Amino acid sequence: MPSFHFRQMNLQCGTFRLVLNRPLIMGVVNVTPDSFSDGGHYHNLDAAVAHARRLIDEGADLLDIGGESTRPGAAAVSLEEERRRVLPVLDALLSSGVPLSIDTQKPQLMREAAAAGAAMINDINGFEAADALQAVSGSDCAICIMHKQGQPQTMQQAPQYRDVVAEVDGYLRARVAAAEAAGITQSRIVVDPGFGFGKTLEHNLTLLRALDRVAAAGVPVLAGLSRKSMIGALTEREVGHRVFGSVAAALIAVQRGAAILRVHDVAATRDALAVWNAVESIKIKN
Numbered sequence: 001m002p003s004f005h006f007r008q009m010n011l012q013c014g015t016f017r018l019v020l021n022r023p024l025i026m027g028v029v030n031v032t033p034d035s036f037s038d039g040g041h042y043h044n045l046d047a048a049v050a051h052a053r054r055l056i057d058e059g060a061d062l063l064d065i066g067g068e069s070t071r072p073g074a075a076a077v078s079l080e081e082e083r084r085r086v087l088p089v090l091d092a093l094l095s096s097g098v099p100l101s102i103d104t105q106k107p108q109l110m111r112e113a114a115a116a117g118a119a120m121i122n123d124i125n126g127f128e129a130a131d132a133l134q135a136v137s138g139s140d141c142a143i144c145i146m147h148k149q150g151q152p153q154t155m156q157q158a159p160q161y162r163d164v165v166a167e168v169d170g171y172l173r174a175r176v177a178a179a180e181a182a183g184i185t186q187s188r189i190v191v192d193p194g195f196g197f198g199k200t201l202e203h204n205l206t207l208l209r210a211l212d213r214v215a216a217a218g219v220p221v222l223a224g225l226s227r228k229s230m231i232g233a234l235t236e237r238e239v240g241h242r243v244f245g246s247v248a249a250a251l252i253a254v255q256r257g258a259a260i261l262r263v264h265d266v267a268a269t270r271d272a273l274a275v276w277n278a279v280e281s282i283k284i285k286n
């Protein structure tokens with residue numbers, strides 16, 4: 001197994017400095033009525049905060065709070081509504097001791113979240129909106145740059161690549177360069193191939209198998225495979241029954257260099273990583 005250079009990396013993440021000498025778990029907190037994985041479960045403040053605290057107890061190293069579903073066909077959410085969903089949850093969790101990421105495509109909300117204490121901004125749109133990079137460059141937030149092809153409403157209709165790994169890797173490298181040009185140092189940047197975002201099952205599997213090529217860009221890689229339709233297609237399970245398949249995919253991702261796993265099932269992922277970490281750190285006598 002190759003030894004990945006993420007082991008020597010640190011990530012500046014707001015006031016936190018994360019040492020990436022083991023894979024980290026990012027727990028998903030969807031404050032939405034319609035997310036594909038858990039829509040409606042944690043839609044109000046109390047339920048979202050209680051869920052977030054449970055994920056921390058289960059071993060989440062950081063949390064990703066989102067107020068707009070990105071599943072194909074999801075309704076667009078206004079800035080006002082997304083702000084109303086997300087910022088109170090962020091505020092309530094500021095003292096929780098873990099870095100808080102905000103999952104948004106809206107530059108104005110990025111700005112407000114950074115000012116309110118977010119440690120990371122996660123943008124499935126790769127910070128392509130006008131002003132998105134500027135919205136975060138003056139802060140100390142980390143950024144997660146994700147690849148997608150097309151727009152969420154239609155992205156799964158006919159995704160096409162000549163070479164999915166080269167194209168995703170090339171896109172992410174170009175966006176890292178754009179972020180650096182906007183004043184964001186590499187020590188604040190994470191990249192994500194965007195599993196399920198404008199990709200067929202074959203594209204997703206090819207990317208997962210070759211994730212180390214994306215990791216070779218030298219920036220930590222975040223992988224979001226949890227409960228996704230690729231896991232459903234492979235296991236023939238409904239979304240609430242994809243934990244085993246998701247954990248298998250998460251382990252494959254860390255073996256191929258993922259530094260951060262974005263997951264719904266924190267406890268299960270934590271146990272799997274405990275086994276993986278023990279095997280990785282055992283000293284072999286010869």
Ligand code: HH2
Binds near residue numbers: 123
């Ligand atoms: N996946 C989802 C949302 N945000 N961000 C990153 N960086 N990577 C991902 O793979 C990713 C993401 C979709 O999952 P979920 O939040 O559970 O669903 P929904 O978008 O329906 O809220």
